Amino acid sequence: MFHIWRTFPWWLLVACAVTGWFMVAIVTDEMYAQILATLAKGIRITIFVTVVSFTLASLLGLLLAVCVLSNSVILRQTARFYIEIMRGIPILVLLFYIAFVGAPALVGLINAITTPLGFEEMQTRDLSLMWRAILALTLGYASFIAEVFRAGIQSVDQGQLEAARALGLTPWQRFRLITLPQAIRTILPPLGNDFIALIKDSSLVSVLGVADITQLGKIYASGSFRYFETYNVVAIIYLIMTVGLSLALRGLERRMRADRDRK
Template sequence: MNAPPQREFPWWLLIAAALAAWMMIQVVRDDLYFQVLNTLSRGIAITLFVTFVGFALASALGLLLALAGLSRWMILRQCARFYIEIVRGIPILVLLLYVAFVLAPGLVVAWNWVFEPLGFNPARTRDFPLIWRAILALVIGYSAFIAEVFRAGLLSVDVGQIEAANALGLNRWQRFRHIVFPQAIRMILPPLGNDFIAMIKDSSLVSVLGVMDITQLGKVTAAGNFRYFETYNVVALLYLIMTVSLSLLLRKIEARMRQTPR
């Protein structure tokens, strides 16, 4: 049997830190870099808001889809599978444009059809903010992928433990809460963390709707100063800081969970 591989020194992290330090020195010493960073920093809050809200809602919807896909009722299983397969086949950018310019106006029309006869003032399509259209698109798109993550994690739990919990008289909710989910989360967390990091990067797509996130502010800034090299260096640096730091944090959480006894 081969010996377990020794833990290697993370040279890649050292190189990345050196590049980040070099960029920060440029920001401090160069007025142009500093101005670009000051402008783009206003988009960090939008990027994080879109990511955190979108991922929380996508995770909730994904869990419901996973439970529906494992339901004893065939109609729920088929509806969940239909949603997952169709949505996963649509690129996020196309889904973003579809939700923003097709689904959102349709929802406004449906809202007026239901509530206008009840005395409510009619809604207008422009009353549906672009940032929430972008969040809705990310929720729809990522919930299909997250549903598969939850489904695989739930199926990884030993059936014998579920049968033992059933023999003890636990109902379905109690079995899920005390037996299934605490064990499944160990399998779910790593791919779920990867999806969260992927959503941070895909949140840059909301710039096509004019949402003032980091990418959109970078496009506007570069169009104004024509210094594309400096501007997009800062854009890339901000995304790398967020994704790499979160990736390292998730690795620590995973290592701690592996050390925690079942």
Template structure:
């Protein structure tokens, strides 16, 4: 039987075309006072978008890893709690979750906090917490964190379960504790499986961070909405908004693919 031939990867024509279009768009922005003004206004929200995305992703990854470990634990109660969390959170649209956290969850948290700290407040040690003290920015971050933690937990769970049981048994035979087995044997191998879908979730979170604009958070989308509402330049404004998001998401996707290839080469070596 003839050995299978390995075809060479296709030339990334899509990337070449996208690069040409991005360059043409950049030149058009530089040459037009109107587009330059729109870009300068909308770009003010890039910092908030990046901040919301990074903080929410880090928190969601930590919570997601904890939920994944609960789902793989030896306790049936912990497994059921983890499955309940994942299924319920994944069944709620991110936008609905955002509204619930912002306008129902935050007031409930404030009421619970004031109830628990009432003795300290009466003693003058702590002041009363008001709903307006919880910024809309952090309400949005917590909503994205909770929403994405359910998806990320499934990524971690699948990656951890992909590690061969024989290697875990060998680590047990060497006398490694459960924490040592996870840190030294399981996680280093699982990360190669986890990284691609985890990167996809990060890119998706960049796009879903635009939902925070419904709360008035001054991200890219919100800055575009405000400018378009005042100038009625809807085509120019939302074209620039889409352009900025494409630069962020495509750039991140390329960087993550490069990281995946580097890790794959290191593993093969």
């Protein structure tokens, strides 16, 4: 009985109680219901920004990890330079830099390539602030995800790769059939943590005026002066997303550990 008392997830019970109170407040309190309705569009924007940024960052991170582990000195040093520089820049600073420095430079580069070919000249305003924010989050998180992929790839037993090489498998076949399926077990937990962190960092896009949860909450609170109620809803929405994903990630880790133990 004492063991159950010590190991019971009391924090989860409290979190569920707070969530339950939130749901009841929405049903019974018209003001909370109105706040949630106002933030509904922001929830969709937050999810869209997070999913697109994480998908692009994962692809770029995998490419960087492969470059870091390549035999080419140029690829290895270039990828390492990118990773170390990006990891040292705060996400908020990166958002401002990409939005107001990188985006105009990118548009200028595109125009330099496409205008001589007869295409219409692109304006900086044509690149929306939301996509500038997605680009910044992608470039920033790719450096962290690259290290996750690198560690996962290096965790694969080299003896298996040497055996595959002896069997005549190409580098791509070795990566696709041997390295990646085994590395994914090591990669998934920290990759899930990065996804949760990205959900929270997506709130920073509000500084660019992107209509996410935080931005719409700020606008509503400043107009209604209901700061307490509004930011209660904003905080609980983020908690539901992050804690829910965290619990799902823990369940996946336990399942993967159980499958590995059975083998």
